[in-house]
Amino acid sequence: MAKKPAAKKASRKPAKSKNPLVGIVMGSQSDWETMHHAADTLKKLGIAHEVAVHSAHRTPDRLVDWIKDVEGRGAKVFIAGAGMAAALPGCVAAMTAKPVFGCPMETRVMGGMDSLLSMVQMPGGIPVGVLAVGRAGAVNAALLSAAVLALGDEKIAKAVDKFRANQTKAVPLTPN
Ligand code: RP5
Numbered sequence: 447m448a449k450k451p452a453a454k455k456a457s458r459k460p461a462k463s464k465n466p467l468v469g470i471v472m473g474s475q476s477d478w479e480t481m482h483h484a485a486d487t488l489k490k491l492g493i494a495h496e497v498a499v500h501s502a503h504r505t506p507d508r509l510v511d512w513i514k515d516v517e518g519r520g521a522k523v524f525i526a527g528a529g530m531a532a533a534l535p536g537c538v539a540a541m542t543a544k545p546v547f548g549c550p551m552e553t554r555v556m557g558g559m560d561s562l563l564s565m566v567q568m569p570g571g572i573p574v575g576v577l578a579v580g581r582a583g584a585v586n587a588a589l590l591s592a593a594v595l596a597l598g599d600e601k602i603a604k605a606v607d608k609f610r611a612n613q614t615k616a617v618p619l620t621p622n
Contacts, residue, residue, distance in 0.1 A: 466496035469521040473528035487588035502533040547587040
């Protein structure tokens with residue numbers, strides 16, 4: 447009988463980017479299905495970023511270490527995706543004064559309402575900018591990060607303008 451190929455193990459070695467401007471973190475591998483849209487959008491805009499999985503509940507120490515490390519390497523904005531209790535963006539915001547955008551994951555039991563309400567109810571003083579549940583929120587978190595960076599970076603500003611112009615051009619006048 448043919449041997450089954452061994453299941454791919456989750457990477458234990460973090461893939462460090464050289465000079466990431468945006469740090470994308472998610473609470474679980476299961477969030478990547480949605481969060482890759484944030485990374486894809488930053489890639490389209492040519493913005494250096496780093497992607498990591500660190501959970502506020504399951505790997506809190508690792509999360510703290512990563513935030514300090516990636517900020518030290520130049521990250522100016524953070525995007526955090528999480529579902530259910532969704533504490534991750536709030537935890538990131540507690541540890542950095544940089545802008546933090548939260549992406550609520552769609553969930554099986556409550557459709558993402560749990561993630562959204564949990565994420566948006568930050569105590570005054572520690573802000574998290576929360577986007578829409580699911581894919582649209584992940585894309586918009588990247589675009590909002592780009593808009594923040596564009597304030598001080600002409601190249602990124604041009605890339606954002608180009609993205610918006612192409613998006614406008616792609617909207618048909620009539621349905622197919
Ligand atoms: C959260 O719990 C994660 O962000 C994820 O959305 C959710 C479920 O995690 P898994 O059980 O799929 O790993 O912390």
